[in-house]
Amino acid sequence: MAKKVILTADRPTGKLHIGHYLGSLKNRVALQNSGEYQTYVMIADVQALTDNARNPEKIRNSLIQVALDYLAVGLDPAKSTILVQSQIPALNELTMYYLDLVSVARLERNPTVKTEIKQKAFGQSIPAGFLVYPVSQTADITAFKADTVPVGDDQEPMMEQARELVRTFNTTYQTDVLVEPQGYFPPKGQGRLPGLDGNAKMSKSLDNAIYLADTADELRQKVMSMYTDPNHIHVSDPGQIEGNMVFTYLDVFDPDKTKVAELKAEYQHGGLGDVKIKRYLNEVLETVLGPIRQRREQYAQDIPAVYDMLKQGSAQANEVAERTLQEVREAIGLNYFK
Numbered sequence: 001m002a003k004k005v006i007l008t009a010d011r012p013t014g015k016l017h018i019g020h021y022l023g024s025l026k027n028r029v030a031l032q033n034s035g036e037y038q039t040y041v042m043i044a045d046v047q048a049l050t051d052n053a054r055n056p057e058k059i060r061n062s063l064i065q066v067a068l069d070y071l072a073v074g075l076d077p078a079k080s081t082i083l084v085q086s087q088i089p090a091l092n093e094l095t096m097y098y099l100d101l102v103s104v105a106r107l108e109r110n111p112t113v114k115t116e117i118k119q120k121a122f123g124q125s126i127p128a129g130f131l132v133y134p135v136s137q138t139a140d141i142t143a144f145k146a147d148t149v150p151v152g153d154d155q156e157p158m159m160e161q162a163r164e165l166v167r168t169f170n171t172t173y174q175t176d177v178l179v180e181p182q183g184y185f186p187p188k189g190q191g192r193l194p195g196l197d198g199n200a201k202m203s204k205s206l207d208n209a210i211y212l213a214d215t216a217d218e219l220r221q222k223v224m225s226m227y228t229d230p231n232h233i234h235v236s237d238p239g240q241i242e243g244n245m246v247f248t249y250l251d252v253f254d255p256d257k258t259k260v261a262e263l264k265a266e267y268q269h270g271g272l273g274d275v276k277i278k279r280y281l282n283e284v285l286e287t288v289l290g291p292i293r294q295r296r297e298q299y300a301q302d303i304p305a306v307y308d309m310l311k312q313g314s315a316q317a318n319e320v321a322e323r324t325l326q327e328v329r330e331a332i333g334l335n336y337f338k
């Protein structure tokens, strides 16, 4: 039986942080290594341009950072096809055909896009490309005939729209060329990692992130600055666990659950200082991030080799996408000269 096909992607708008690692990268590496899937990992630079068209330098610089992050966490070009969206022309052509099968009203109804438009304060100048990015994303997914798309909860409307478009295409052109994808969502309750400051979201704009590229010193400083319990003033005071980022992170990253339970009890009782638990958390995080950092530094020593890896992955992906495009043209009837 043919293997299931997975597509995952990231917009290159900055370095990846441990929230990305926990919520997505770690799982991708596991899926890749299971050997049960054919996996495509895409750097979505075209999508990143939809709201950064006047700042292409940012995308260009972030592309290589994201590629290094991928390699550092263990995405392996021998097992996964790592590709760059802009290097696959078929994606643009597919997008164009799909755009004719979706109404402007439907595009404007996508709740995630709606929220993003508000957040980004485009005003009257919403880039048309931004409004239609769910369609371009459908092209990404269908070009590789991905049936499984691991994404965060905020991408649920994208998956719905993709499935809708696939069905519309297949019915309209009486074909089964396009494969209907399934979203693969993180287990409920395993939400996103909050920021250092306790904000629900870890992000660059909030300046509350730990990056995979951070040095050991940067990591230590960030851990030392984490939001704990503002009322825990003296070591002997009883401290709060809820909303205390140090314990939130320990719950997530420390495999020694007995130890975490003991520390929590001691902290709640009083007598355990913030500096002490932060030092301990730093050790725990260093165990996870140290090896990732080392691999990242190694790959960073040969940037041309990283570009070459992307070039090869893109070439492989291009063949697959081209094949789908030919099938799509055929289905629509654009094969005049055959």
Ligand code: TRP
Residues within 6 Å of the ligand: 007, 008, 009, 010, 011, 044, 047, 136, 137, 140, 141, 149, 151
């Ligand atoms: N929109 C996704 C994000 O911001 C990135 C993305 C682009 C994507 N194309 C995709 C995700 C195709 C899944 C499938 O993270």
